[in-house]
Amino acid sequence: MSPFLFVLVMEANLQKSNLILSRSATPLRDTLLAILDFQEGHLPLRYLGLPLLASRLSVADCRPILQKIEARIRGWDGIVLSFAGRVQLIKSVLSALQVYWAMAFILPKHVIKEIEKRLRNFLWKGSIETGYAKVSWKQVCRPVNEGGLGIRDIHALNKSLMSRHLWRLIAQERSSIWVNWIFHYRLQHYSVWTISTRSGTWGWRKLIRLRDSLRPCITYRIGDGTSFSFLGTVNFIKSKKAPYIHN
Structure with missing residues (x-):
């Protein structure tokens, strides 16, 4: 040290x-x-506001997120807010509270539902108490130009933020200690596209399964070939770039 x-x-x-x-x-x-x-x-213990775990992330581990959202909403009790005002607070404040966690973990589905429940109640009721929803939450999360309110879809946001970690592996950002460790310890002779999704920790399996959503967004520039494996990427090429390789 x-x-x-x-x-x-x-x-x-x-x-x-x-x-x-x-x-x-x-x-x-x-x-x-x-x-x-x-x-x-x-373990577990907290570091920089997040839990350090040796096992999968549980609902109990995510309790601080829900508590922060509830505390914010209770702090606005007694303040007369218009519907537009509540929408803006959800977009600028409440939706941002879980972003830090969403950058580090794939949040459990139950936790996402609980977060959405609190945001939904605040939107329609102005509190954490259950209120009558006039429109489905899925519709609320659509862009404004598509008839929604433009509130972030938490599941999609979490998926997008975590996909960034996969992109760092695909781009081989060797300046990252984490990327170097993954290549040395996890990937070894495999690539992001070929490694099994059934081995490794819960978090790693969840992360690597996001690769399918990245396939349509990836184009390889082979260059001199030193960092490109044709065999390791053949399934990707067959399905997206060169159908004739099937034969």
Whole structure:
């Protein structure tokens, strides 16, 4: 850690630092704790406002999102808001509260439904209490020029934000530590298009399954061929670019 701290001219805060050990490192536990002088931490814990997990993201883990939305809505109690005012608050404030999470996790469907429920109640009732919906939420989330209110579809937004991580792998952004780790540990001899969606952690499986939605948006420039695998990308080419390869 010393070169890292030297470059950043920083010192580790021992009160805020934790050492989390895997089972394989258990024999070194006492030695590492003595050298680093850190407290021992255990998953799950929170880092930069998000949960650090060794398992799938649960509804309980996402409770802070729902609590923030409820707190905002309750904070507007007693304020007379027009329908247009509530629409604007949903667009500019409430819809933004889960974006930070949506950039890091594929949110459980139940959590998305609970978020939409609170936004829907606020839109029609002005509170978190259940109100009568005059129009379906799907219609509300359509663009204004298509008859909707232009409120973001949370599921589509989450999918779009998470697809960015796949794009970084496809573009091979080697300046990213995460991308390098994925290539070394997960992909190895595979590509984003060929690796199985049945292996790996829950989050990885969910992420890699988003690749189908990216296929129509991808065009490869082969160049000198050093970073392009014809065999690894043949299914993509067959289905989207060169049908004659089937034969």
